Amino acid sequence: MKVIFDSSFIIYLLEKPSNVLDRIVDEIGMPEITVPKSVIVELEKLSRKRKIIKNYRLLTIESYEEYNKNADDDILKLALKTRYPVFTLDLELARRLSDLGLPCYTLSNDKIVSCATHKR
Numbered sequence: 001m002k003v004i005f006d007s008s009f010i011i012y013l014l015e016k017p018s019n020v021l022d023r024i025v026d027e028i029g030m031p032e033i034t035v036p037k038s039v040i041v042e043l044e045k046l047s048r049k050r051k052i053i054k055n056y057r058l059l060t061i062e063s064y065e066e067y068n069k070n071a072d073d074d075i076l077k078l079a080l081k082t083r084y085p086v087f088t089l090d091l092e093l094a095r096r097l098s099d100l101g102l103p104c105y106t107l108s109n110d111k112i113v114s115c116a117t118h119k120r
Helices: 007-015 021-028 037-049 051-058 073-081 089-100
Strands: 001-005 031-038 061-064 104-108 111-114
Touching: 001 007, 007 037, 007 051, 007 073, 021 061, 031 037, 031 073, 051 111, 061 089, 061 104, 061 111, 073 089, 073 104
Parallel strands: 001 031, 031 061
Antiparallel strands: 104 111
């Protein structure tokens, strides 16, 4: 299943030992991660400061063209275009996705929850 991961979610998976990815695999199978190029640019910038983030290159990630170089706006546009579920830790992005009725998931107590039902 194709999904969109934002930068915060990818960083969490790389930096925090958890079984979040295992839970995603159990629920939907191995995700095909899709991101706008602006997320890759953001990860590249962060990887210069935080070495572990360089490991994002180990993930198989399909990237789409940029829309306006703002990662959150690009994620919204990509989600609108593809209807792929978005995984994010950014509560503002989660709110925007939920307001548009787009499928969105975040973490609460290390559990995957729908953005629409997550208490803000």
